[in-house]
Amino acid sequence: QRIKIINIIFQRNKLLIFLFTRFVQIDASVLFLVLVMSASSHDSMPPPSGQAPEDSWGLNYVSGNLFSCPEDDALAHCISEDCRMGAGIAVMFKRQFKGVDELKEQKKLTGECAVLKRDRRFIYYLITKKKASQKPTYDSLMRSLEDMKSHCVGNGVTRIAMPRIGCGLDRLEWSRVSEILEQVFKRTNISVTVYSLPEKAETTAMKENMRR
Structure with a gap:
């Protein structure tokens, strides 16, 4: 499941990774790690107020x-x-x-x-x-x-x-x-x-x- 999530993140953010590494000069591996952590925290967020799991x-x-x-x-x-x-x-x-x-x-x-x-x-x-x-x-x-x-x-x-x-x-x-x-x-x-x-x-x- 984790590998699947990472693949999805990579496919959806290839252009973003390219632009940041080309023009902002941030290491691609660092940016990719940030994207993975962001997606993981979003998946674990509780449902909106008033909703149950x-x-x-x-x-x-x-x-x-x-x-x-x-x-x-x-x-x-x-x-x-x-x-x-x-x-x-x-x-x-x-x-x-x-x-x-x-x-x-x-x-x-x-x-x-x-x-x-x-x-x-x-x-x-x-x-x-x-x-x-x-x-x-x-x-x-x-x-x-x-x-x-x-x-x-x-x-x-x-x-x-x-x-x-x-x-x-x-x-x-x-x-x-x-x-x-x-x-x-x-x-x-x-x-x-x-x-x-x-x-x-x-x-x-x-x-x-x-x-x-």
């Missing part, structure tokens, strides 16, 4: 009930602007945390994120589409995640639990959704844990909640 975030997977996560973990899922939450895991969020009127009062639009505070945790509602009957896009999902990230960073949230957002009824592909999660959170210290139930257990849980 790229490898400090995490995407973890758990097989189990989302609502069994630690009580101080934030929760997140996707809804529409009309806040209907009449199908899928959204029904369980509505039943457990209520607050539909509170969400509507925030008047969040597609690509934004509504928030409820319940005890020690925040509940994030990613607004990914205008109406419940519509489907989200990868762009609207990313924008709503960016909005959620801003709230997390501003409020010291470092752990979020969520289902496989945008998938299932919303028909997005998890392989692309997981890439978006990495793109959004990789420069933070936020850990995302994705919960999923075996398909049969998930279907049973949904039916039970619909009956209540």
Whole structure:
């Protein structure tokens, strides 16, 4: 890796080395050493203020009930602007945390994120589409995640639990959704844990909640 860096420095600075040695009369080996040291110190510099190292975030997977996560973990899922939450895991969020009127009062639009505070945790509602009957896009999902990230960073949230957002009824592909999660959170210290139930257990849980 060090040899590769030195080769890159030499290729990029051949003209600079020539000019300095020709007109400033500085020894070429001394100038080259200065360039190498400068590049090395730049590579070891910490990220800008407010950013975390790229490898400090995490995407973890758990097989189990989302609502069994630690009580101080934030929760997140996707809804529409009309806040209907009449199908899928959204029904369980509505039943457990209520607050539909509170969400509507925030008047969040597609690509934004509504928030409820319940005890020690925040509940994030990613607004990914205008109406419940519509489907989200990868762009609207990313924008709503960016909005959620801003709230997390501003409020010291470092752990979020969520289902496989945008998938299932919303028909997005998890392989692309997981890439978006990495793109959004990789420069933070936020850990995302994705919960999923075996398909049969998930279907049973949904039916039970619909009956209540």
